[in-house]
Amino acid sequence: MLSTEIGASQKGTSKAPTGHPQSDAPAGKARLKRIHKLSRPFWASFIIGAVSLLVFAAFLVNALDRQAITSSERVMGSILGERLDRLSELTLEYAYWDESVDRLVNGFDEDWIDTTFIEYIYSDLGIIGVHVLDGENADRLHIFEDYRADRSSMERYGPDAGRLINRARRTEENEAPIPATAFLGSTSDLYLASAIRMTTYDTDKITSTDHVMVFVRQLDEAALADIGEKFQLPGLHITTEAPSYFQAHWPIRTEDGTTLASFVWNPVLPGQRLLPPLALGLIIVYAGMMIAARAFLKQATHMVSALDAAKKRTERAKELLAHQANTDALTNLGNRWSFEQTLDALSAKADGTKEFALVCFDLDRFKTINDTLGHETGDEVLKYVGETLSSLTYPQDKVFRLGGDEFVIVYGLTDRERVLAVAKEAIAILSQRVTLNGHSCHFGASAGIAYSTEPVNLLRRADTALYASKKKGRGQVTVYIPDSTDTSAQRLPATETL
CATH class of the missing domain: 3.30.450.220 (LuxQ periplasmic domain, N-terminal subdomain)
Incomplete structure (x- = not known):
């Protein structure tokens, strides 16, 4: 029955096959238009996302490069x-x-x-x-x-x-x-x-x-x-x-x-180094949004690492320059600038009751060594003096070279007996003959000791005591002794030579 109906249908419509293509063509075009219309938001979103990603990448690369340049x-x-x-x-x-x-x-x-x-x-x-x-x-x-x-x-x-x-x-x-x-x-x-x-x-x-x-x-x-x-x-x-x-x-x-x-x-630009992988990431975006997103996140991580590394290099360079600005290049001790900063810090802590101590050393016969044995040997003498003074101090003490053959020790904790003992021991060591740069050197030193509750007075008083040591002979240690009228830097106060 079914086959007969089908056969009858085919016989009654013998021209239908030639008419189907003509009727389906407009319908196919309409469906294609609807598909294109429905896909327009997707393609628009895709293009907008790709362009936005490109703009963002360009902005990020530029920001990294400008930071590196700065x-x-x-x-x-x-x-x-x-x-x-x-x-x-x-x-x-x-x-x-x-x-x-x-x-x-x-x-x-x-x-x-x-x-x-x-x-x-x-x-x-x-x-x-x-x-x-x-x-x-x-x-x-x-x-x-x-x-x-x-x-x-x-x-x-x-x-x-x-x-x-x-x-x-x-x-x-x-x-x-x-x-x-x-x-x-x-x-x-x-x-x-x-x-x-x-x-x-x-x-x-x-x-x-x-x-x-x-x-x-x-x-x-x-x-x-x-x-x-x-x-x-x-x-x-x-x-x-x-x-x-x-x-x-x-x-x-x-x-x-x-x-x-x-x-x-031409500074090293981390942004330009990242351009090839970013371009590859954008190509992957056009192939698949998920792959492109993952690739971008990975590159962003690299960019942050590069920026962090550049920041750390800058900080290390700043630390190195700060060290060089505060250090005497010959002896590796603190220089005059560092010494003044230390006195400023102590002055800020001073309360009028806490006592501070400073010992000033000046070499004897150093000019003779420079003139007879040369500046290279003189430099070795200065290094030897710096090492000797550093070896006699505690971690809280600081040793400085103020220039020439003048050295200073600033004590973190004032113990008069230890300060005096260190000064005497330093003079004893520096008075011994030592071989430096292939030469037998005998120079010696003099010292001046000062105590004060006001750090700003320490160097002046120690210099006064040192002047008294020099005046009384080589290899002397003199302690500055203030009196109740000690208010003028022009007066020579009492000193005690040991």
Whole structure:
């Protein structure tokens, strides 16, 4: 029955097969349109998500790169500041030195000049230029590289050299000189310079002269390459052209504030390193949203790690520069700046009842060792003294080298018996003959001890006691004894020599 009906149906509609395609074509097109219409929101969401992800990735890469550039520029600023500070410290050591004034201002000792400035300053410390001018800016001494030069050697520094010297002269009369530092020269020959008014001092008086000493260090291609390699500043160079968007720069300003040029380099950019994996992530997004999302999260983790690593490197660089700024490079002890910071900290803790102690040491016959055995042996003597004093102190005590052959111990806890015992033992050890740098050295030391409830008085009192030790003979330990009228730094108080 069923088959008969089917057959009848086929017979009654013999032309139907030729009519079905014509009727289904419009329906198929309509369904295709509906499918396209229904998929439009999906494709719109997909495209919007992909574009948003692309924009976000570009923003994140740019933020990482800008952060890396900023961090790199801060490191460069710290490096230049440290170089200028070190140069000013060297200049201060030689300009604020009685012997320099005697040999260059009061007299003119050519042998001493050759030994000190040509054989040591240039060869060992890399100071390319040393210049001394009197109060009328007349020539007193010009040394460039390893030979004596004339005034023409200063022409390479440009007109800013005169402005720097005038700024150095502004130091108050008979006060400790203040270094003046600046960039000199041109983009092809750039120099770091420090100028200081030459000054003498003793325990009671500071005397200024009208002479100015200038130390110059060159920033040539080799120096820039060394800085770039040591501190990860690839491609470091000097240019007057504006840096590109992805380059870091630090302006070079002259004495009058004009921008002469810029240090420009290509910092390591974590964002650009992440561009290839991010691009791969975007391609995966077009293949599947889930895979792309997982890939993006993974890359985001890498980016955060890279940013954290860059931050840690910056912090380590800051810690290193802070250590160098507070440490004497020769003895690895605290320097004068660190000493002043320590006194400030003790002053903040002072309550008028707690007693503080300070011992000041000054070497005997140190100048003889420098003159006869050379500065290298003198440096070894200073290292030996620093190691000896450090070995006699407790962890809460601090040892400093204030400059030259002057050392100081600041005690964290004041025990008068221990302070006196340490001073005596140090004098006894330093008075013994010792072999340093292949030479048998015999120098000795004198010491001054001071106690006070006001840390600001410690150094002055210890210097007074040290002066008394020196006056009474070598190898002496003198304790400052204040009385009820001890209110003036100009009066010589009572002392007790042990």
